[in-house]
Every structure is written in structure tokens, then in C-alpha cells.
Amino acid sequence: MARFAREQDLFILGQAKARHPDWPELFFNVGFLIDPAGEIVLKHYKMSALLPVERSVSPHDLYDWWIEKYGRELQSFWPVADTEIGRIGVMMAMEGNFPENGRGLAMNGAEVVYRASLPVPMTANGIFEVSNRARALENNFYVVAPNIGGVYLHPDSRLPVDCGGGTGMIVNYRGQVIGEQTNTNGPSFVSGVIDIKALRHHRTHAKTTNWLKDVRAETAQLIYEKPLYPANLYLSRQPGNHAAYAEEVLNPGIDRMVEAGIWRRPGYEETEPTGQPGETHGTAA
Numbered sequence: 688m689a690r691f692a693r694e695q696d697l698f699i700l701g702q703a704k705a706r707h708p709d710w711p712e713l714f715f716n717v718g719f720l721i722d723p724a725g726e727i728v729l730k731h732y733k734m735s736a737l738l739p740v741e742r743s744v745s746p747h748d749l750y751d752w753w754i755e756k757y758g759r760e761l762q763s764f765w766p767v768a769d770t771e772i773g774r775i776g777v778m779m780a781m782e783g784n785f786p787e788n789g790r791g792l793a794m795n796g797a798e799v800v801y802r803a804s805l806p807v808p809m810t811a812n813g814i815f816e817v818s819n820r821a822r823a824l825e826n827n828f829y830v831v832a833p834n835i836g837g838v839y840l841h842p843d844s845r846l847p848v849d850c851g852g853g854t855g856m857i858v859n860y861r862g863q864v865i866g867e868q869t870n871t872n873g874p875s876f877v878s879g880v881i882d883i884k885a886l887r888h889h890r891t892h893a894k895t896t897n898w899l900k901d902v903r904a905e906t907a908q909l910i911y912e913k914p915l916y917p918a919n920l921y922l923s924r925q926p927g928n929h930a931a932y933a934e935e936v937l938n939p940g941i942d943r944m945v946e947a948g949i950w951r952r953p954g955y956e957e958t959e960p961t962g963q964p965g966e967t968h969g970t971a972a
Contacts, residue, residue: 689725696723698772700801700831702733702779704743709756713921716743718777718801720768729768731777735785739932750918765791773798773883778830780805783818786825787911793826793899798886803855804834810852816864824862825898827890829881832856836874860886861896913947916940 692699699721706714716736720729732746746753746764757763765788767776776797782788783802792800800822805815815832823830833855837847853871856864857879866879890897917936920926927935944950 689721689727692721692723693725698722698770698775700775700777702777702803707732709752710744710749712925713744714742715745716741716779718779720770720775720777720801722770728770729766729775729777731766731779733779733782734764734788735782737781739929739937741781742926744921744926747916747918748921752922761791761795765795765797767792767795767797769796773881773886775799775801778802778822783822783830783832784814786822789822789826789828793828797826797828798883799829799831799881802830802832804832804851806835806850807852810834810854815852815854816856819856819858820862820864823858823860827860827886827897827899829860829886830856830858831881832858833877836871857881860889915943 688699688701700718701721702716702718704714705717716733718729718731718733719727722728733743734745734747736743736745746757754763765776767774774796776792776795776799778788778792778800779802783805789800802819802822809815815834819830819832822828834853835851836849838850839847849871851871853869855868855875855877857866857877859865859879859881866877868875868877890899917940920936926932941950945952
């Protein structure tokens with residue numbers, strides 16, 4: 688890929704499963720940027736995996752070690768490369784469904800963000816488009832969001848399965864889709880104009896829709912003051928299977944949300960009083 692970037696004089700964004708030299712027994716999902724000189728100028732280690740399916744490890748799963756090695760700053764978790772075509776960052780797949788990942792990139796100066804990819808059903812039911820447009824709008828950056836093509840489920844498979852569902856797109860800094868490909872019959876491409884000067888003008892001249900300047904940081908910090916998803920999960924072990932993840936991480940996480948009073952269980956799971964699904968019980972404040 689680096690050789691192709693040099694030959695064609697272009698930037699290439701992509702992602703791959705990769706190992707960190709300090710953690711040979713684990714693997715990460717790493718987004719990267721190759722410049723026209725063939726140099727890797729950005730590596731982003733995916734923060735939010737597709738759980739429980741994805742077995743790659745997040746920096747948050749090794750949090751204490753990560754901040755000791757890379758520091759506790761935006762560039763440590765949401766790195767941005769300042770290039771001749773703009774400031775570029777990576778927000779892969781499920782990361783785009785967590786607003787803090789887009790906000791971390793924006794606060795680190797990102798202007799163009801690569802976001803690939805999501806599978807069906809999240810493309811077929813609109814989640815991919817909604818999250819792409821929301822992250823682009825609220826942070827005033829471009830989102831370049833290609834999606835995967837056909838997947839061969841077995842080496843002997845004659846035909847691929849379209850588990851991606853297409854909908855690759857480019858979204859501008861106002862949350863508008865400026866290029867989209869809905870055809871999933873085969874390899875394709877999406878094109879659109881990315882105007883960095885217009886983005887910068889909007890950020891520095893708009894009155895109300897350049898949102899970042901108006902973030903009330905002191906009160907926003909209350910949202911994440913208490914830990915939710917546990918850190919350092921894999922400092923001393925590897926990710927387990929689906930059943931182990933459900934028992935050790937997923938179900939306890941739901942229990943914590945309910946016990947903290949943030950979520951309510953549906954009526955048919957309450958022990959007192961009993962009722963049919965869909966019925967509500969108790970008193971309202």
C-alpha cells in the first residue's frame with residue numbers, strides 16, 4: 688500500500704488487525720494513514736470494539752499501561768495527523784456510535800475523519816448514516832465513510848455474502864451527505880468535494896452551528912465522572928468467548944446501570960409487582 692501511495696502520489700487510509708510489539712499475545716484494530724511519500728504518518732488504536740463479537744483489544748483495556756507509555760492526552764487516544772490536505776483522524780466502525788470519540792478527534796483539531804465500516808443490520812436500519820451525519824454535524828468535520836464489500840465465508844466459497852450492506856458515504860461539516868453509494872452488487876467507489884477552506888471558514892465565522900466553542904466543559908465532565916465500562920480488562924488475560932464476556936462484562940454492566948438508577952428494567956422482568964410484558968408498575972415522581 689505504501690508503494691502504491693508513492694506511485695500514485697496520494698494518501699491512503701485503511702485499517703488492519705495488528706499486534707503491538709509490547710503485547711504479542713493480543714491484537715488490536717489499527718487505523719492508519721499513509722502519505723504520498725509512502726510513510727505511515729498516523730496510527731489509531733481502536734477505542735470501541737464491536738462487542739462481544741470483535742476480539743481486538745482497546746487502549747482502555749490496557750489503560751494503566753497505555754497512559755504510562757503514551758501519556759494521558761488527546762493525541763494518546765485520538766491522534767490527528769496534520770497533512771497538506773487537512774488534519775486527518777480515524778474513528779472506526781463502532782467508535783462512531785460513541786459521541787466522545789468524534790469529540791476527542793475534534794478537540795484534537797481533526798478536519799477529515801475516516802470512519803469504516805459497519806455491517807448489516809446497522810447499515811440497513813440507518814444507524815451508519817445517522818451516526819456519520821451526527822458526528823460530522825456536531826463536530827464540524829468531514830466524515831469519509833467507506834463500507835466493506837463482499838465477504839467470502841470460506842476459502843472454497845464461489846460467491847461472496849454482502850454482510851456490509853453498502854451505503855458508503857461522504858458527509859460534510861454541516862452533516863449533509865455529499866456522496867453516497869447504495870449499490871452493493873460489487874466493488875464501487877464514492878466521490879465528493881472536501882473543501883477544507885470552507886470548513887475552516889465555517890468554524891471561525893458561524894454564530895451558532897460551530898458547536899465546539901460553546902461546550903460547557905465544567906458541567907459536561909459530570910457525565911463521565913463515574914466509571915462505566917471497566918478499564919484494564921486485559922492487562923493480565925486475553926478476551927474470552929461470548930459466554931464469558933456476557934458473564935463477566937456485559938451483564939454486570941447492565942446491572943450497574945440499573946442499580947445506579949440510570950436504567951429501569953422492563954415490567955416483565957420485575958419481581959414485584961408482576962405483570963405482562965408492556966405493563967408498567969409503580970409510582971411516578
